[in-house]
Amino acid sequence: MLEVEDKTPLPKSDEPATEALAFRDEEGELNPEFLAAAADAIEASEADRLQQLVEGFHESELGDLLEALEPDQRPRLIELLGRSFDFAALTEVDEAVREEILEELETSTVAEGVRDLDSDDAVTILESLPEEEKAEVLEQLPAIERVALQRSLDYPEDSAGRRMQTEFIAVPPFWTVGQTIDFMRETADLPETFYEIFVIDPAGHLLGAVALDRLLRSKRPVTIQEIMDDEPDRVKATEHQEEVARLFERYNLVSAAVVDEAGRLVGAILVDDIVDVLEEEADADIKQLGGVKSDEELSDTVLYTQRSRFPWLFANMCTAFLAAGVIRVFEESLERMVALAILMPIVASMGGNAGTQTMTVAVRALATRELGRANAWRIIRREAAVGILNGLVFAVILGTVASVWFQSPQIGLVIGLALISVLLFAALGGIFVPLTLNRFGVDPAVSSGPFVTSITDIVGFFSFLGIATVWFRL
Amino acid sequence: MLEVEDKTPLPKSDEPATEALAFRDEEGELNPEFLAAAADAIEASEADRLQQLVEGFHESELGDLLEALEPDQRPRLIELLGRSFDFAALTEVDEAVREEILEELETSTVAEGVRDLDSDDAVTILESLPEEEKAEVLEQLPAIERVALQRSLDYPEDSAGRRMQTEFIAVPPFWTVGQTIDFMRETADLPETFYEIFVIDPAGHLLGAVALDRLLRSKRPVTIQEIMDDEPDRVKATEHQEEVARLFERYNLVSAAVVDEAGRLVGAILVDDIVDVLEEEADADIKQLGGVKSDEELSDTVLYTQRSRFPWLFANMCTAFLAAGVIRVFEESLERMVALAILMPIVASMGGNAGTQTMTVAVRALATRELGRANAWRIIRREAAVGILNGLVFAVILGTVASVWFQSPQIGLVIGLALISVLLFAALGGIFVPLTLNRFGVDPAVSSGPFVTSITDIVGFFSFLGIATVWFRL
Numbered sequence: 035m036l037e038v039e040d041k042t043p044l045p046k047s048d049e050p051a052t053e054a055l056a057f058r059d060e061e062g063e064l065n066p067e068f069l070a071a072a073a074d075a076i077e078a079s080e081a082d083r084l085q086q087l088v089e090g091f092h093e094s095e096l097g098d099l100l101e102a103l104e105p106d107q108r109p110r111l112i113e114l115l116g117r118s119f120d121f122a123a124l125t126e127v128d129e130a131v132r133e134e135i136l137e138e139l140e141t142s143t144v145a146e147g148v149r150d151l152d153s154d155d156a157v158t159i160l161e162s163l164p165e166e167e168k169a170e171v172l173e174q175l176p177a178i179e180r181v182a183l184q185r186s187l188d189y190p191e192d193s194a195g196r197r198m199q200t201e202f203i204a205v206p207p208f209w210t211v212g213q214t215i216d217f218m219r220e221t222a223d224l225p226e227t228f229y230e231i232f233v234i235d236p237a238g239h240l241l242g243a244v245a246l247d248r249l250l251r252s253k254r255p256v257t258i259q260e261i262m263d264d265e266p267d268r269v270k271a272t273e274h275q276e277e278v279a280r281l282f283e284r285y286n287l288v289s290a291a292v293v294d295e296a297g298r299l300v301g302a303i304l305v306d307d308i309v310d311v312l313e314e315e316a317d318a319d320i321k322q323l324g325g326v327k328s329d330e331e332l333s334d335t336v337l338y339t340q341r342s343r344f345p346w347l348f349a350n351m352c353t354a355f356l357a358a359g360v361i362r363v364f365e366e367s368l369e370r371m372v373a374l375a376i377l378m379p380i381v382a383s384m385g386g387n388a389g390t391q392t393m394t395v396a397v398r399a400l401a402t403r404e405l406g407r408a409n410a411w412r413i414i415r416r417e418a419a420v421g422i423l424n425g426l427v428f429a430v431i432l433g434t435v436a437s438v439w440f441q442s443p444q445i446g447l448v449i450g451l452a453l454i455s456v457l458l459f460a461a462l463g464g465i466f467v468p469l470t471l472n473r474f475g476v477d478p479a480v481s482s483g484p485f486v487t488s489i490t491d492i493v494g495f496f497s498f499l500g501i502a503t504v505w506f507r508l
Numbered sequence: 509m510l511e512v513e514d515k516t517p518l519p520k521s522d523e524p525a526t527e528a529l530a531f532r533d534e535e536g537e538l539n540p541e542f543l544a545a546a547a548d549a550i551e552a553s554e555a556d557r558l559q560q561l562v563e564g565f566h567e568s569e570l571g572d573l574l575e576a577l578e579p580d581q582r583p584r585l586i587e588l589l590g591r592s593f594d595f596a597a598l599t600e601v602d603e604a605v606r607e608e609i610l611e612e613l614e615t616s617t618v619a620e621g622v623r624d625l626d627s628d629d630a631v632t633i634l635e636s637l638p639e640e641e642k643a644e645v646l647e648q649l650p651a652i653e654r655v656a657l658q659r660s661l662d663y664p665e666d667s668a669g670r671r672m673q674t675e676f677i678a679v680p681p682f683w684t685v686g687q688t689i690d691f692m693r694e695t696a697d698l699p700e701t702f703y704e705i706f707v708i709d710p711a712g713h714l715l716g717a718v719a720l721d722r723l724l725r726s727k728r729p730v731t732i733q734e735i736m737d738d739e740p741d742r743v744k745a746t747e748h749q750e751e752v753a754r755l756f757e758r759y760n761l762v763s764a765a766v767v768d769e770a771g772r773l774v775g776a777i778l779v780d781d782i783v784d785v786l787e788e789e790a791d792a793d794i795k796q797l798g799g800v801k802s803d804e805e806l807s808d809t810v811l812y813t814q815r816s817r818f819p820w821l822f823a824n825m826c827t828a829f830l831a832a833g834v835i836r837v838f839e840e841s842l843e844r845m846v847a848l849a850i851l852m853p854i855v856a857s858m859g860g861n862a863g864t865q866t867m868t869v870a871v872r873a874l875a876t877r878e879l880g881r882a883n884a885w886r887i888i889r890r891e892a893a894v895g896i897l898n899g900l901v902f903a904v905i906l907g908t909v910a911s912v913w914f915q916s917p918q919i920g921l922v923i924g925l926a927l928i929s930v931l932l933f934a935a936l937g938g939i940f941v942p943l944t945l946n947r948f949g950v951d952p953a954v955s956s957g958p959f960v961t962s963i964t965d966i967v968g969f970f971s972f973l974g975i976a977t978v979w980f981r982l
Contacts, residue, residue, distance in 0.1 A: 061880075062877050063880030063881060063882065064883075065882070066881055092758075092759055094758045094760075215724055218721075218724050218725050219724075219727055224725065227719070227721060229703060229720075229721075229762070246703070246720040246724060247698070247701060247703075247720060250692050250693075250723065251692050251693055251698065253693055277536070280536065282783070283784075284568045285566055285568060286568075286780035286783075288703070288762055288779060305762060305780075305783070306762070309760075309782070309783065309786065310757075312783065312787065312790075313786065313790070313876075316786075316794070317790075317872060319794055320790070320794050320797065320868060320871075320872050321868055321869065323794065323797065323798065323868070324797060324865055325861055325864060325865045326865050326868050330869065332873055332878055332879065332883070336890055336893040336894055336897065339894045340894045340897040343862075343865050343898060344898065344901065346861065347858060347861055347898060347902065348905075350857060350858065350861045351854070351858060351906060354853065354854040354857045354858065355854065355909065357853060357854075357857075358850050358851060358854055361849065361850045361853070365846055365850065368842075368846050368849050369843070369846045372839055372842050372843045372849075375842050375846075375849035376832050376842075377832060379832060379852070379853055379856060379965070380825070380829065380832055383824060383828045383831075383965070384821060384828065387820065387824045388817075390798050391798055391820070391821075393798070394794060394795055394797070394799070395798070395800055395804065398791060398794050398795065402787075402791075403537060404806055406535075406538055407537060408539070408540045409538075409576060409806070416810055416813065419810040419814075420810055420813045420814045420817065423810065423814040424814055424817065424818065427814075427818065428825065431822075431825070435829065491853070491857070
């Protein structure tokens with residue numbers, strides 16, 4: 035019976051006690067106990083214990099650990115782990131954290147760490163270095179790597195050229211499947227991962243691509259030319275990464291060739307980088323709609339965060355003063371009828387929320403290219419209709435409640451009329467503001483909010499106080 | 509000189525005129541002229557012209573075209589294209605559009621269209637059918653396909669089992685690389701795309717996986733066992749798709765094995781489906797933060813949209829009444845000093861916006877697992893500090909402007925004090941509300957908004973009117 039009752043798991047004697055510390059709990063959150071143990075090992079400069087803790091960690095786990103540590107512990111972790119620290123982990127942390135860490139490290143440490151990386155990861159790290167140090171690190175690299183990295187770095191920021199991997203396999207079209215497979219078996223220095231091989235002419239122009247499964251399914255004597263896709267998915271190196279991401283998303287790609295202006299193959303871009311781009315983009319949209327700068331991260335300092343949030347609050351303050359100016363026009367009405375002062379924030383807040391609903395849908399649809407010239411009018415009509423309908427419904431609800439609350443059916447009628455007008459204007463503002471900003475090349479996610487709420491506030495206060503003044507002859 | 513001046517491109521005589529109609533313009537938006545031409549062809553029931561227009565279209569382009577057409581034209585396009593219509597296009601449209609189209613089609617048409625699809629696409633379409641029709645379609649399929657699809661459909665909605673592809677390659681560990689490659693060359697009925705082959709025991713348990721590039725690089729006599737990764741990336745079929753997506757994102761995967769409760773291989777999940785899941789998830793977060801249901805689509809009807817947006821506006825109305833109740837407490841103060849009525853919306857609006865900023869950051873960080881128990885206190889302290897700092901800054905600005913506007917330094921002082929308190933509470937509300945909702949298993953993206961704004965409204969009105977009442981002895 036003892037075995038049945040004893041539910042405590044026995045410690046396995048052949049495993050060290052630290053093994054029991056899971057990096058993540060069941061919900062996927064970082065385990066605070068693990069973090070404490072790692073911080074302890076760093077503070078005590080116990081390289082062995084730290085090594086044991088992070089044994090077998092994936093670069094993304096190392097990255098998460100770095101972010102969770104206190105800022106001064108981060109470079110010390112890297113120094114303690116020495117050669118066994120995988121620099122790819124630095125590509126998994128926020129840019130601000132990466133910059134901070136790199137500032138603390140010796141250029142020779144960085145050069146050594148960068149050497150073992152795929153070119154796209156190396157570029158991500160080099161991007162985060164100040165010009166001078168970047169040059170120093172590049173100097174310490176072997177010439178071939180240096181040239182390849184320098185070429186990537188010469189492309190504009192956030193372009194396909196920066197995200198691409200310069201390691202790829204490219205064969206001539208007259209090779210056979212057998213030759214190609216033998217080549218891959220014999221070459222030690224292949225890219226770490228690849229999903230297609232490219233076909234080029236002697237001048238390096240991209241002719242085609244063969245997916246690996248296609249290659250595997252073909253018989254040895256077949257030539258590459260016969261099985262290659264001669265319209266391979268390609269992007270220009272100067273193309274913005276978001277455009278590349280849309281392409282991957284639209285055509286379900288895992289890999290695409292990157293070519294220069296002359297159509298010469300210069301690299302390959304893989305889906306894992308695209309997943310990161312899509313996440314960054316969604317992140318940026320979410321933050322911007324909430325009035326936060328797209329690059330704000332949890333790791334930012336208080337002062338930086340305060341300053342970065344200031345402009346939006348300032349813009350909001352200006353529009354709030356505009357709205358207050360509208361209220362002041364009706365100062366006398368308010369003095370005669372204080373109920374108006376009590377109810378007016380309700381009208382404005384309903385308008386603000388309805389406007390935000392429409393704006394959210396419009397901004398997102400613009401970002402995903404679902405909303406465009408072809409359907410703009412249809413969507414505007416739909417939003418206006420939704421606005422009027424919700425206006426009618428809430429006019430009845432709010433009107434009734436206000437009538438009862440202030441024992442005056444007339445005040446119910448006035449707030450109801452005001453609500454219909456504000457919800458219609460909220461719908462129109464919510465769609466026209468993003469469309470207009472987009473037309474003029476301004477990112478609607480960043481700047482729609484203050485415009486929409488100032489429209490709804492002004493229309494809300496003006497229509498409610500205006501209708502009341504006329505109705506009650508105040 | 510004529511050649512230089514003549515900039516009009518000559519029409520190529522060997523291409524039909526319709527070729528000139530691009531599906532998308534340079535900005536990636538659907539070309540309205542193309543849409544009009546397609547709609548014309550459908551209205552005139554000219555199958556040939558339509559066929560010519562969509563010749564060589566990718567499934568995603570066909571999908572975009574379907575969405576852009578008027579609802580009654582959509583099923584007619586499918587009927588006109590007949591066998592040449594690729595049913596995979598239906599997986600690229602909004603769920604509501606898919607359901608509408610499928611309702612209009614004969615079950616035999618659907619059954620035939622589904623037969624040629626990968627199992628994951630077929631499941632996506634079958635999911636959108638009402639139970640009865642789903643059974644009818646399944647009945648018309650060959651037994652093997654029916655069983656595989658039925659098994660996927662038996663897994664819960666939005667699980668890995670629903671998203672997986674049931675076509676995969678699985679070999680025993682004792683096979684050689686040569687045997688495996690020969691098998692793939694000789695088997696006609698392989699999955700359309702795959703990036704790894706799986707290794708199973710006779711009972712179907714997953715033992716390992718071999719990436720295709722690894723297979724290609726190995727010599728023919730090497731056994732699979734020697735080169736396989738014996739801890740392959742795997743997910744349970746019942747796992748939620750969002751958890752699977754986080755895994756792909758974290759470990760940069762392109763493919764993962766799907767196993768049942770007993771560890772038997774039942775399918776493979778590929779990165780292109782994961783990209784869609786990530787997009788859906790980001791979309792849902794953005795919409796929910798803006799007070800819109802996550803499944804709202806541009807293609808929804810006016811009535812559906814109005815009803816789906818109602819609850820959020822209603823919740824907002826209730827909190828607005830609460831705030832109005834707070835104002836009413838200070839009715840007498842307002843009667844004596846109408847300036848308070850003019851300025852109070854500014855305080856509330858500043859609080860609302862500051863709260864939204866913090867909330868946006870918190871909700872997003874919770875969704876991406878960047879915010880958790882390990883760092884919650886650090887983030888709370890940071891947000892509180894940012895709130896107090898911005899409170900001080902705006903107290904000075906707003907206080908000065910209000911003093912000048914109302915010729916009263918005292919009113920400036922009062923609004924400044926109120927602002928500090930409301931920005932601090934906004935920061936605390938913005939972080940505690942999402943954290944608390946998350947703790948209780950409620951999605952913070954859906955419900956944080958109304959809570960946060962009701963906190964900021966109530967604190968805003970109460971502190972401004974309260975401080976004013978005490979200060980001016982109203």
